[in-house]
Each structure stands twice: as structure tokens, then as C-alpha cells.
Amino acid sequence: MSRLKRADRPYDVVLFGATGFVGTLTAEYLAAHAPEGLRWAIAGRSEEKLHRLRERLPGGAGIGVLRADVADPASLRRLAEHARVVATTVGPYVTYGEELVAACADTGADYLDLTGEPEFVDLMYVRHDVRARETGARLVHACGFDSVPHDLGAYFTVRQLPEGVPLRVDGYVSVDAAFSGGTFASALNQFARGPRLAAAARDRRRHEPRLVGRRASAPPAGPRFAPEVGAWALPLPTIDPQIVRRSARALERYGPDFRYRHYAAVRRLPVALGGVAAVGALVVAAQVPPARRWLSGRLKPGEGPSAEKRARSWFSVRFVGEGGGRRVFTEVSGGDPGYGETAKMFAEAALCLALDDLPPAAGQLTTAVAMGDALIERLRAAGITFRVAARR
Numbered sequence: 534m535s536r537l538k539r540a541d542r543p544y545d546v547v548l549f550g551a552t553g554f555v556g557t558l559t560a561e562y563l564a565a566h567a568p569e570g571l572r573w574a575i576a577g578r579s580e581e582k583l584h585r586l587r588e589r590l591p592g593g594a595g596i597g598v599l600r601a602d603v604a605d606p607a608s609l610r611r612l613a614e615h616a617r618v619v620a621t622t623v624g625p626y627v628t629y630g631e632e633l634v635a636a637c638a639d640t641g642a643d644y645l646d647l648t649g650e651p652e653f654v655d656l657m658y659v660r661h662d663v664r665a666r667e668t669g670a671r672l673v674h675a676c677g678f679d680s681v682p683h684d685l686g687a688y689f690t691v692r693q694l695p696e697g698v699p700l701r702v703d704g705y706v707s708v709d710a711a712f713s714g715g716t717f718a719s720a721l722n723q724f725a726r727g728p729r730l731a732a733a734a735r736d737r738r739r740h741e742p743r744l745v746g747r748r749a750s751a752p753p754a755g756p757r758f759a760p761e762v763g764a765w766a767l768p769l770p771t772i773d774p775q776i777v778r779r780s781a782r783a784l785e786r787y788g789p790d791f792r793y794r795h796y797a798a799v800r801r802l803p804v805a806l807g808g809v810a811a812v813g814a815l816v817v818a819a820q821v822p823p824a825r826r827w828l829s830g831r832l833k834p835g836e837g838p839s840a841e842k843r844a845r846s847w848f849s850v851r852f853v854g855e856g857g858g859r860r861v862f863t864e865v866s867g868g869d870p871g872y873g874e875t876a877k878m879f880a881e882a883a884l885c886l887a888l889d890d891l892p893p894a895a896g897q898l899t900t901a902v903a904m905g906d907a908l909i910e911r912l913r914a915a916g917i918t919f920r921v922a923a924r925r
């Protein structure tokens with residue numbers, strides 16, 4: 534189905550899960566920043582909550598309301614048929630997400646989400662990539678702090694280095710922030726699913742075509758002191774390195790042999806060791822159902838850090854890129870990574886898919902492949918920094 538045909542759908546963008554914590558922030562961002570004439574709607578399972586949200590939004594009368602529930606696949610199909618772009622915050626995605634991906638792939642609607650769950654992304658590739666390519670749907674996962682700054686930051690760094698040579702990029706993440714009930718639930722769910730995650734990754738490898746004549750890797754990175762950023766570099770087993778590697782597989786610009794390593798950067802060793810111990814304890818506790826239930830009760834869905842805490846939060850991802858005898862230091866930085874900036878990245882990615890002139894592509898795509906420069910420009914204009922700190 535051509536993108537032109539989809540132009541006659543009633544909405545350019547539909548935001549599903551608009552009444553949740555990040556969903557509400559995203560709706561507020563869209564209400565404040567969407568260009569005039571954008572046809573958009575909020576969607577969710579409770580019409581009453583949606584109407585209450587719409588009343589609070591500037592220009593609310595012009596915003597559509599659609600009821601849809603993940604337990605009702607027909608409602609998700611209707612939602613996809615009514616939209617050119619569907620943006621969903623309804624997670625954990627491995628539990629709630631598949632029917633909407635299927636509906637978008639089948640009806641040719643573009644789809645984006647906030648998942649950081651590798652198992653979900655791998656399962657969706659195996660089950661829906663082929664159909665999405667047939668209908669022209671772009672399925673773009675991880676459009677929040679997971680993995681926009683890392684994926685677009687690595688892309689931005691590569692663009693500063695020579696073409697046609699082997700490239701090495703290391704990313705160092707620093708954050709000061711708290712998280713919401715939804716994110717905590719997704720993380721616990723993720724920790725409890727280790728074997729299923731590995732099985733989904735194996736299945737994906739069986740389906741994914743081999744990369745011929747080029748290499749793109751993101752090997753596990755060991756802890757070390759990194760003098761180039763003056764901090765302890767700890768392995769950060771998030772979805773981000775996988776996403777960066779997929780961008781490198783898809784785009785020739787990453788060169789004939791690309792390697793990415795992903796770290797948390799921590800200045801003081803005791804803090805670094807404390808962080809490793811805390812994550813380790815959560816992973817162990819998540820394996821034991823009563824402990825997992827007790828932990829889930831600590832932060833309820835819909836709850837999240839206060840506006841004051843979010844205003845004090847920040848992130849910085851520093852990259853060191855090397856190749857062809859050149860070395861470049863770059864940085865992507867901004868405010869509260871989990872919520873304010875995630876809502877901004879998510880909303881701008883939805884607008885980018887709906888409105889910008891982008892490279893032709895369909896199927897499961899990363900943010901760098903689907904939107905690349907256009908999304909970097911949007912995020913810069915919205916106050917997120919992409920900069921070259923030094924060249925050697």
C-alpha cells in the first residue's frame with residue numbers, strides 16, 4: 534500500500550496509552566508543539582479518562598478520542614486503520630504489544646513504541662517484518678531514551694568519521710534520574726524472562742539475512758577505567774547496542790567493519806560497584822515470583838517521578854569514535870531522560886514519520902535507518918544537544 538493511499542485516513546498520528554505516565558507527557562508535548570493542521574487523536578481503554586485528559590490539553594476540542602483495548606484485537610485493528618502513524622506507550626510490550634504491531638503491519642500504518650525489551654523486538658521481527666515490508670509499514674521500536682540518543686548519537690558520530698574504512702565507536706552513558714511504575718514493571722518483567730529472551734534472539738538470527746561483505750558487531754564490553762572520558766566504564770546490558778548494530782548492518786555509511794561498545798560511565802568506584810550489586814540483586818529477586826510481586830507493589834502503574842525531580846534530572850551520552858586515522862569525541866545530552874525527554878523524543882519521532890520527507894524503507898527499522906538526520910534536526914530544534922566536543 535503506498536503512503537499516498539494512507540493519506541486519506543482520518544488521523545496523521547494516534548497516541549495509544551495516552552492516559553499513562555509517559556502517554557500523558559507525550560499528549561501534552563503534542564498539544565503544545567504539533568504543527569497547525571496535524572490531525573491527531575488520543576487512544577486508550579478508558580473513554581472517561583481520555584475525555585478528562587482531552588479537556589486539560591490546549592486545543593483539546595480538535596483532538597480525536599478513540600477507545601481501544603489490548604484485550605480486543607478488533608479495536609486495535611480499527612485504531613490502525615484510522616491512522617497513518619500509531620505511537621503506543623502500552624507496555625510491558627512483550628505482554629501487551631503484539632496485536633497492535635500485527636494490526637499496523639497488516640494495514641500499512643507506521644508504528645512506534647517505547648520498548649526497551651529485546652525479546653519483544655526480536656519476536657516482532659520474526660513474526661511481522663515480512664508483512665510490514667509488503668504493506669509499506671515502518672515498525673520502529675525503542676523511540677524513547679531507549680534507544681534514540683544512543684542510536685542517533687552513534688549515527689551522528691559515524692558521520693564525523695571518514696567513509697569506507699573500519700570504524701570503532703564507544704558510547705558512555707551518564708544519567709541522574711528516577712523511574713516510573715511502568716518502567717519498573719517492564720524491567721522486572723524483562724529480568725524474569727532470561728531464557729525466553731535468548732530463544733527469541735536465536736530465532737531472529739535464523740531469519741535475518743547474513744550481512745555479505747561487511748561486518749557490524751556490538752560485543753559484550755568488560756568493565757574498565759576509561760581515561761578518554763575520565764570515568765569507570767561498566768557494561769550496560771540494555772537493548773541499545775543491539776539497535777546500534779542493526780543500524781550499522783542496514784547503512785553502508787557505517788563502513789566495512791563497524792564495532793560498537795556500550796557502557797555506563799561512573800566517576801567513583803564505590804558508586805559503580807553499588808550500581809552493579811543493586812542491578813544484580815534485582816535480577817535475582819525477579820526470578821522468585823513472591824519477591825517479584827512484592828517489588829512490583831513498590832511502584833504502581835501510572836506513578837512516576839514528580840515534576841520537581843524530573844526538572845533536576847539530566848542525561849549525557851558521550852561517544853568516542855575512531856577510524857581512518859581520525860578520532861572524534863561527540864555528545865548527546867538533555868534533561869530528564871526517562872520521561873520529559875522520552876516524551877519529547879517519542880512525539881518528535883511520531884511527527885517525523887508523519888510529516889517529514891524520509892528515505893524509502895519499510896519493515897522493522899531503527900530510528901537511525903527510518904529517520905536519521907531528520908529526527909536529529911527535530912530533536913536539536915526541541916532542545917536536545919548533538920555536538921562534536923573535539924576532533925583529533
Ligand SMILES: NC(=O)c1ccc[n+]([C@@H]2O[C@H](COP(=O)([O-])OP(=O)(O)OC[C@H]3O[C@@H](n4cnc5c(N)ncnc54)[C@H](OP(=O)(O)O)[C@@H]3O)[C@@H](O)[C@H]2O)c1
Pocket residue numbers: 549550551552553554555556577578579582601602603604622623624625626629647648649675676677678679680713714715716717719720833834835836837870871872875
Ligand atoms: N524507552 C524508554 O526510555 C522508556 C521511558 C519510559 C517508559 N518506557 C516504557 O513505556 C511504557 C509505559 O510506561 P509508563 O510509565 O507510562 O506506564 P503506565 O503509566 O503504567 O502506562 C501504561 C499505559 O498502558 C495502558 N494500558 C494498560 N493496559 C491496557 C489495556 N489492556 N488496553 C489499553 N491500554 C492499556 C494504561 O492505560 P490506563 O491509563 O487506562 O491504565 C496506560 O495508558 C513502559 O513499557 C515503560 O517501560 C520506556
